[in-house]
Amino acid sequence: MFSLNFIIYLIKIIFLRNKNRRELPSTETYIPNLAYDSVIFGFNGEQLRILILEYHNTGLFALPGGFVKRNESVDDAVKRGLYERTGLDNIYLEQFHTFGDVSRMVPEAMQTILEANGYEIEAGNWLLDRFISVAYYALINYDEVTPVPDQLSDSINWYAVDTLPPLMMDHQQIVEKALQNLRDNLETKLVGMNLLPPLFTMKQLQKVYEAVLGEKLRRSSFQRKILGMDILIRHDKLFMGKAHKAPYLYSFVKNKAGILNPAQT
Amino acid sequence: MFSLNFIIYLIKIIFLRNKNRRELPSTETYIPNLAYDSVIFGFNGEQLRILILEYHNTGLFALPGGFVKRNESVDDAVKRGLYERTGLDNIYLEQFHTFGDVSRMVPEAMQTILEANGYEIEAGNWLLDRFISVAYYALINYDEVTPVPDQLSDSINWYAVDTLPPLMMDHQQIVEKALQNLRDNLETKLVGMNLLPPLFTMKQLQKVYEAVLGEKLRRSSFQRKILGMDILIRHDKLFMGKAHKAPYLYSFVKNKAGILNPAQT
DNA sequence: TATTATTGTAACAAATTGAGACAATAAAGA
């Protein structure tokens, strides 16, 4: 009567329908008009990169974001989102600005995204309303992470901060403000600690500084300054099989009085 | 039949009833769960002070705050509030943090305040719900302002930052964070420009710096540093009738390239 | 005319940063 392929086709349709026809988030669980966006920085050894996601079938690129539950702090909402996307707990997080312009209301964008994912959304739904967004940046160890796309997005990928795809809404400005804050905090907040693996060479640390600042630094001044801060512990040398003197490995002193402990907002 | 005094008394009652029985703000005009708080700094020549208001008949001290209209940016909401309270337009404003903890939900406080003002409020009203608050600090010229209390508050007064009354909820923490941000921005954002009158002496400027930093500075280093920044214009001397050399008056260069223009968020 | 308090600036020392140089050294090649 029916071919096997047709049956499989039907099952697929039903399955996908069920998957996509799931309930939209509601204001019973989430606070209306409030969202967060996260600029997740990683360092690949050369460049400073951030995680950008692309929504299914829309060509829209965006920062990872989400909503805040009614019984959850904004910080926790961001941590939850980061955990879902990176699998990492205890990420270094810094809130840097809240974006509250009226021009942030772009219902077409949300509508496109939801419809491309098979949701039906009626006019007046809270998701199409205006959103105030609290923006955070996160610093993570690039190598420890395999980012996973969420329900609505095709992909989540690393992009160098100076060659981002065109981002939706005001996300480009959010990234710029994040970068500016990261630069301002570079000296005081020991940014390197969170972008590098536990053991690293002086050269790697310098590369992080250069990538964040976007300029070359002098090797000897840099070394003198960092060592003078008394925040590094020197370990054994790292023999990389290269034809030159081997560099020392370093780690950051933990809980240096007054100065930052990681994973703290 | 009735004495004139009695008539006047009746009129007063009716007038006050109308004044107090006015509609509570509703979520038709305001965004729910979102508020702002403002830390308004002024400098009286010696101390750094902030504006604190006291609610009628409650003994509760608080930062001036308010809600955000649905068709208004958060920045504009704050400007509106500042204008109502200080009469000043074009105030220097800086957003510094958004407070989003769940522990910020203290419905008793709002209930006390509203009831003390003769409002009836039923359980479930949005004003008793949780609020996320975007916090700003403002810098104003102390002498130009006569603060006016709002509808709910008895008084609005200047307090030195180191002798504040006990503030409600987390407002003490908000002040501390504001101060910390003000200190961090002191060098880069030309804070003095906004806390002093247009013409001022070097000593006055130094006093501002000392009040913000909470420490004494050396006169000659300070003078050399500030003059070296090329941000001041020297004017005529100020003769104060004192038995010593008269100081020069200075003003800030406007629109110094790269560096700040005032009244900009 | 001397006295007083405060101002503007110079002068020198101390500390920090910039720029270059040099010896040490891990691996590769002769």
Place this chain on the structure above:
DNA sequence: TCTTTATTGTCTCAATTTGTTACAATAATA
């Protein structure tokens, strides 16, 4: 085994910035 190569750790000296003290200039007063 001895050079060669590229890079590292550190030192030196100059340039710049900051800390500290000193001193002359000067409005009003006695």
